[in-house]
Amino acid sequence: MRILVLGGDGYLGWPTALHLSRRGHDVGVVDNFARRQYDFEMGVDSLVPIARLQRRVRVWEEVSGLQVEPFIGDLTDPTFVSRVLVEFRPEAIVHFAEQRSAPYSMIDQKHAVYTQVNNVVGTLNLLYAIADVDPSIHLVKLGTMGEYGTPNIDIEEGFIEITHRGRTDVMPYPKQPGSFYHLSKVHDSHNIMFACRIWGLRSTDLNQGIVYGQETPETKLHPDLATRFDYDGVFGTVLNRFAVQAVVGHPLTVYGTGGQTRGMLDIRDTLACVELACLNAPAEGEYRVFNQFTESFTVAQLAQMVVDAYPGRVDIDYLDDPRVEKEEHYYRAAHTKLLDLGLVPHLLNQVTISSLLAVADRNRERVDPAAIRPTVHWRSTASTLPTAGSAPGTGRDLASEASTDS
Amino acid sequence: MRILVLGGDGYLGWPTALHLSRRGHDVGVVDNFARRQYDFEMGVDSLVPIARLQRRVRVWEEVSGLQVEPFIGDLTDPTFVSRVLVEFRPEAIVHFAEQRSAPYSMIDQKHAVYTQVNNVVGTLNLLYAIADVDPSIHLVKLGTMGEYGTPNIDIEEGFIEITHRGRTDVMPYPKQPGSFYHLSKVHDSHNIMFACRIWGLRSTDLNQGIVYGQETPETKLHPDLATRFDYDGVFGTVLNRFAVQAVVGHPLTVYGTGGQTRGMLDIRDTLACVELACLNAPAEGEYRVFNQFTESFTVAQLAQMVVDAYPGRVDIDYLDDPRVEKEEHYYRAAHTKLLDLGLVPHLLNQVTISSLLAVADRNRERVDPAAIRPTVHWRSTASTLPTAGSAPGTGRDLASEASTDS
Numbered sequence: 036m037r038i039l040v041l042g043g044d045g046y047l048g049w050p051t052a053l054h055l056s057r058r059g060h061d062v063g064v065v066d067n068f069a070r071r072q073y074d075f076e077m078g079v080d081s082l083v084p085i086a087r088l089q090r091r092v093r094v095w096e097e098v099s100g101l102q103v104e105p106f107i108g109d110l111t112d113p114t115f116v117s118r119v120l121v122e123f124r125p126e127a128i129v130h131f132a133e134q135r136s137a138p139y140s141m142i143d144q145k146h147a148v149y150t151q152v153n154n155v156v157g158t159l160n161l162l163y164a165i166a167d168v169d170p171s172i173h174l175v176k177l178g179t180m181g182e183y184g185t186p187n188i189d190i191e192e193g194f195i196e197i198t199h200r201g202r203t204d205v206m207p208y209p210k211q212p213g214s215f216y217h218l219s220k221v222h223d224s225h226n227i228m229f230a231c232r233i234w235g236l237r238s239t240d241l242n243q244g245i246v247y248g249q250e251t252p253e254t255k256l257h258p259d260l261a262t263r264f265d266y267d268g269v270f271g272t273v274l275n276r277f278a279v280q281a282v283v284g285h286p287l288t289v290y291g292t293g294g295q296t297r298g299m300l301d302i303r304d305t306l307a308c309v310e311l312a313c314l315n316a317p318a319e320g321e322y323r324v325f326n327q328f329t330e331s332f333t334v335a336q337l338a339q340m341v342v343d344a345y346p347g348r349v350d351i352d353y354l355d356d357p358r359v360e361k362e363e364h365y366y367r368a369a370h371t372k373l374l375d376l377g378l379v380p381h382l383l384n385q386v387t388i389s390s391l392l393a394v395a396d397r398n399r400e401r402v403d404p405a406a407i408r409p410t411v412h413w414r415s416t417a418s419t420l421p422t423a424g425s426a427p428g429t430g431r432d433l434a435s436e437a438s439t440d441s
Numbered sequence: 442m443r444i445l446v447l448g449g450d451g452y453l454g455w456p457t458a459l460h461l462s463r464r465g466h467d468v469g470v471v472d473n474f475a476r477r478q479y480d481f482e483m484g485v486d487s488l489v490p491i492a493r494l495q496r497r498v499r500v501w502e503e504v505s506g507l508q509v510e511p512f513i514g515d516l517t518d519p520t521f522v523s524r525v526l527v528e529f530r531p532e533a534i535v536h537f538a539e540q541r542s543a544p545y546s547m548i549d550q551k552h553a554v555y556t557q558v559n560n561v562v563g564t565l566n567l568l569y570a571i572a573d574v575d576p577s578i579h580l581v582k583l584g585t586m587g588e589y590g591t592p593n594i595d596i597e598e599g600f601i602e603i604t605h606r607g608r609t610d611v612m613p614y615p616k617q618p619g620s621f622y623h624l625s626k627v628h629d630s631h632n633i634m635f636a637c638r639i640w641g642l643r644s645t646d647l648n649q650g651i652v653y654g655q656e657t658p659e660t661k662l663h664p665d666l667a668t669r670f671d672y673d674g675v676f677g678t679v680l681n682r683f684a685v686q687a688v689v690g691h692p693l694t695v696y697g698t699g700g701q702t703r704g705m706l707d708i709r710d711t712l713a714c715v716e717l718a719c720l721n722a723p724a725e726g727e728y729r730v731f732n733q734f735t736e737s738f739t740v741a742q743l744a745q746m747v748v749d750a751y752p753g754r755v756d757i758d759y760l761d762d763p764r765v766e767k768e769e770h771y772y773r774a775a776h777t778k779l780l781d782l783g784l785v786p787h788l789l790n791q792v793t794i795s796s797l798l799a800v801a802d803r804n805r806e807r808v809d810p811a812a813i814r815p816t817v818h819w820r821s822t823a824s825t826l827p828t829a830g831s832a833p834g835t836g837r838d839l840a841s842e843a844s845t846d847s
């Protein structure tokens with residue numbers, strides 16, 4: 036199957052591309068390196084050194100004999116998007132190419148506007164290009180479980196049957212997202228559903244939970260195939276960040292009481308889910324939603340699991356929650372559709388956490404402890420970060436890149 | 442009360458500003474003249490001649506002795522937005538300043554992207570500026586009944602109580618909008634609700650039906666106080682367009698069977714609703730939704746009412762529906778909150794329709810019959826309009842303006 040991976044240079048896009056390549060698909064990757072640019076802007080770096088995309092692709096071919104075709108450009112450029120679709124002729128497009136950090140979107144007005152414009156316009160351009168070039172292309176779009184928020188009823192997979200004043204209809208599940216980033220994905224979901232309706236496109240919206248882990252069978256084959264690993268207060272996600280904090284002797288930073296419950300999944304399950312979605316395309320005109328996570332945990336539970344797994348002493352620091360979110364809440368979310376397609380989850384256990392701790396330990400000298408604390412506060416309209424007030428993506432000339440390319 | 446009217450040069454913004462001014466409020470108007478620019482781009486013009494904003498403001502002062510303060514600029518410029526709020530210090534902001542035509546948003550990729558970026562970024566900038574300058578400012582935002590689509594259950598005012606698997610919660614009403622324009626308003630609604638939650642802002646989202654009528658007590662005081670009146674296939678709304686078609690002997694263009702049911706209201710009720718919302722502000726942090734319409738009609742009913750009211754012969758032309766929408770559907774939508782605040786509706790009757798026909802008749806020599814037919818088709822990604830493929834708002838240099846300013 037011909038599959039194009041958008042955001043194919045990123046944390047999940049790159050290992051997804053390798054996984055699909057090894058599974059026998061013809062894979063192209065598209066990236067504008069925005070994620071690497073955010074590193075320059077924030078003054079942070081992936082914990083694990085990462086090679087440049089061109090090098091990664093060469094190493095993959097050396098190691099596997101398989102080719103992954105790179106396309107360098109920006110989805111907000113509609114001419115580029117159409118050109119890539121015409122040249123590569125994908126049967127499925129896996130769309131990871133969005134700004135994906137909630138704190139980054141909450142830095143200030145410029146970062147909120149950047150996040151929504153970048154994400155919404157990129158996806159709009161993609162929908163138009165698919166409709167123009169080949170409406171049968173299956174768009175596999177990465178959404179987030181954060182689109183739903185934390186309602187006091189069960190979360191379903193995208194749609195809910197509502198009986199109201201004696202009548203019944205199946206409606207889109209109401210969304211109550213918690214950041215301008217999460218909102219951008221809600222906007223995307225509405226736009227995609229509409230495009231499927233008017234143009235007969237087919238799309239799967241993968242509302243993904245929080246991903247943990249860094250190694251996949253393919254990225255382990257060579258150091259230059261490694262994917263990035265973020266632990267900082269802006270891009271670091273909860274379990275990955277805890278592993279790094281434990282290793283460097285930093286208290287685990289739990290926001291509020293830690294009662295926030297979130298759906299989680301292993302990075303290897305992301306790869307499997309994406310392939311399952313590609314292999315089982317929806318019908319023409321169908322917009323469907325899968326909730327892509329395997330287990331739910333509270334933040335406090337995750338912290339305790341890291342405390343238990345780490346051989347040394349680990350403290351927990353309960354910080355005032357920088358976000359506006361419920362710290363204690365009901366949470367029960369359906370996630371059976373991917374299991375029905377055959378997903379066999381990697382559940383979170385001591386082995387997984389130990390492997391995460393080992394990744395962190397091997398790279399402990401690269402940790403910048405100053406980057407760990409939360410610097411973006413939801414109740415404030417502007418953070419005190421040096422980047423606040425400047426437009427994102429304009430630091431290219433100022434940046435000096437620490438290359439890991441050989 | 443100090444009230445700023447955004448989009449104060451437009452069809453509803455201008456008469457709203459006059460109404461609020463005559464009712465004793467201190468009124469400022471903000472506009473970037475995008476709506477006049479669309480006329481140049483599309484090669485059409487308001488049926489009723491309209492004076493320039495600066496002239497309108499002068500005439501209003503001559504006629505009424507009251508001042509309306511104009512601010513010329515664009516909401517997508519955050520510096521401008523903040524400056525206006527600091528200078529004018531409004532207690533309420535009435536936000537009409539969005540691209541409001543569904544067909545315009547469906548012309549092609551560029552117009553879809555323009556509509557969503559213009560509307561979403563303008564409103565985001567406004568939310569940030571309110572939070573920074575004065576979070577107590579009440580944002581009265583114009584949404585649309587089209588955000589809801591046509592579900593098979595009753596439409597409520599913004600929120601719905603859902604009981605699901607034995608638990609109950611009050612949730613945002615699910616949205617199924619029917620164009621990239623309507624989608625932009627759904628995106629706004631989500632963004633505004635979130636801003637109220639994190640920053641304690643107060644906002645009323647007025648989900649307005651289709652407005653008919655052109656004259657208000659204030660605009661009738663002088664020809665240069667008239668508001669615009671659109672009858673073309675892109676910006677003309679249903680009843681106004683039918684009135685013009687009847688007068689020039691053009692068949693009424695009903696899309697599909699005409700079974701589409703929509704909430705409607707008289708232009709004078711828009712003015713009253715907006716003032717009622719301003720005078721009854723929500724609490725700090727509260728996001729509330731009013732459905733702003735007074736009656737529901739099918740398109741076929743509206744056409745028949747025009748046929749019955751017009752003294753001459755009127756034909757009806759049932760066109761293939763250029764939109765993707767249900768032509769026959771259930772429709773029952775709540776609209777009690779504005780009535781509870783004291784709204785006394787002007788219901789649609791023969792007098793109203795005759796007055797509309799009279800406006801059309803007085804300006805019949807200005808009608809361009811070529812502009813009436815629908816030119817934008819939802820199932821196509823690009824219309825055949827000359828403007829398709831060019832970025833909106835760039836026609837300024839090419840346009841030769843037929844000024845009505847003296």
